[in-house]
Amino acid sequence: MTAATQDIILQVTGLGKRFGGVDAVANVDLDVYRHETLAIIGPNGAGKTTFYNLLSGRMHPSSGRIVYEGRDITGMPPHEISRLGISRSFQINNIFEEMTVRENVEVAVTALRGEGRRWHNVASRNRDVQADADALLERLSLSELADQRAGVISYGDKRLVEIAVVLATRPKLVLLDEPTAGMTPDETQRVMQLVKSLGQSGDYTFLITEHDMNVVFGLADRILVMHRGQKLVLGTPEEVRAHPEVRRAYLGTADEEMAP
């Protein structure tokens, strides 16, 4: 499939967010193709988090337009955007530590069904919810931890549970915020394999911010490099790696020095 015929799930045009005198995001144009994994990189303050906040509705843009599946979602509240199929993970764990791993996922499944998060006791008696939660836990290789209290499992497993919670809302477009931050090398590998296989399943489109360049170059179909709120480069990993400005600004002289 050529780029021209690829199905665009998200179209961002002239997107900007200004805080006082700072353009946190400045005039960004971006087409995201359905089922691709697109990494967004850039140094601290480049505008990655603000970009996510704009896409997920947590912030209103100062300018520009966001079109998702042909529908203008600019300025929509987060819950509506989420309902349409855009879901986001956070850098900080966002799970209920006193509940079991399965209950955490059940709560998210229940929320999707419009029954509200507070009804988790009812949800746990609901077979459909349990089946959905168990299927998801199996997909993420978390079945063995299903009955563990989320508060006692490892940091890496908590991050995986968080991804399960995000996927429980049945998103089509998933925004992952530094999914491997703080992880051991083994945990990082596990997340990489997981995101790779979920990406290959054809069920999801991933945007991923990440500081670990091995993860970025190992996972991404395309990479967006941001700098001071602007789109510096957008291309395949090979194109980004070879781009003189990116090499100068972020990659150093050797590929080993790729930390932004």
Ligand SMILES: Nc1ncnc2c1ncn2[C@@H]1O[C@H](COP(=O)(O)OP(=O)(O)OP(=O)(O)O)[C@@H](O)[C@H]1O
């Ligand atoms: N709520 C806010 N009020 C004022 N300035 C903000 C706000 N949020 C972000 N900024 C500024 O916008 C710019 C972009 O910040 P942002 O957090 O989006 O960058 P980032 O690429 O996510 O950085 P990091 O990698 O550190 O998370 C920075 O100069 C930041 O100080």
